Amino acid sequence: MRLHGIGIGNKELFSLAQALHHNGYEISGSDEHIPEIRRTEMEEQGWEAGPDGWFPERITSDLDGVILGAGTGPENPELLSAKEKGIKVYSCSGFLYEYSRYKTRVVIAGNYGRTSIASVIMQVMDYHDKGLDYVIESGPEDLKNRVCLTNDNEFILITGDESPSSGAEPSPKFHNYLPNIALLSGIATDTTEDPSEEERLAKYRVFVDSIVKGGIAVYNEEDGEVKAIVEASENPIRKHPYRLPEYEESNGEILLETPEGAMPLNISDKQMLFHLAGAKWICQHMGIDEDDFYEALAVFAG
Known part of the structure; x- marks a missing residue:
């Protein structure tokens, strides 16, 4: 499956694309500016990074879909190109549902x-x-x-x-x-x-x-x-x-009540009990x- 990430510099989209790439998807990506650390990682793993900027010509009809980063607005030129070509458009969360x-x-x-x-x-x-x-x-x-x-x-x-x-x-x-x-x-x-x-x-x-x-x-x-x-x-x-489970504190330690008795926990924040x-x-x-x-x-x- 061929996908293109619009706004690949976004951490959420980058992480999703990285996981999909590891799972056998063919992924490309673009952004106004791709941080160098992410660009290097993409190139080392065989992604198509490309130069900084938006390039509508990269949105080709053989793509199975494009995924939008959180900051991708409705007037993004690559998004408009995808819509014009009838290519399926997903948000990260929308794609995750389909997956x-x-x-x-x-x-x-x-x-x-x-x-x-x-x-x-x-x-x-x-x-x-x-x-x-x-x-x-x-x-x-x-x-x-x-x-x-x-x-x-x-x-x-x-x-x-x-x-x-x-x-x-x-x-x-x-x-x-x-x-x-x-x-x-x-x-x-x-x-x-x-x-x-x-x-x-x-x-x-x-x-x-x-x-x-x-x-x-x-x-x-x-x-x-x-x-x-x-x-x-x-x-x-x-x-x-x-609700908050039964517990007690002893010598600075939090003990959780369980069917087998009190269990010491490696936590310091009582909110963690919830x-x-x-x-x-x-x-x-x-x-x-x-x-x-x-x-x-x-x-x-x-």
Whole structure:
């Protein structure tokens, strides 16, 4: 499959293109300015980098599609060329849905804790040698291996972001995924007087309603807005609340209450306890039972 990335200097698009290239796709890319470190990496791996700038003539009719970086606007000359030639146009999130159409899509959403929850799930799955595709949309800028895509793994884990899909597609990224399993960590803010507050909440209502029928919503019931949105949804899905688990502190150590007794944790932030509770539910829906989750948690690196 031949694809072209418009705005390849964008970290999200670059990581996606890199994973697709490793998976056998033929990828080219362009941008107004491609950072030298990324250009070097592209050339070392056999990508077609090309000079800086936009070149509509690079959008040829034999392309199977173009993927837009987050900053690509509707008047981009390469995007206009693709539309004129009838070439399929995707945002990164839109392409990920198409790629994972026959996988079980697990999306972690909310305005905090997404990467932390995903890291727990990834480490538990890895501990038990369970294959997992993943896409970490946000996180530290120097985070490596943001994207792993295969043809074989049943599950794909995505941290769902409410930011626009691209400059040419203003709808939120996480509206494109249509998850089979979703987690809402929390969306409460201190800006309840913000005139855009209702618009923000509406995005999450659409997200919950976008879960496939018969799917699963895991949600933090101690966040009032999350609880209200999930429980009010008429989408025919299963709803599983979670809350802060029982724990105690001893000599500066956090001990999590489990069916087998108190388990010392290698964490210092109590907020992480919420994330562990949500991750446990998700792992159970991905085939990891409670005992196996705690076994992996015992060596969790934090």
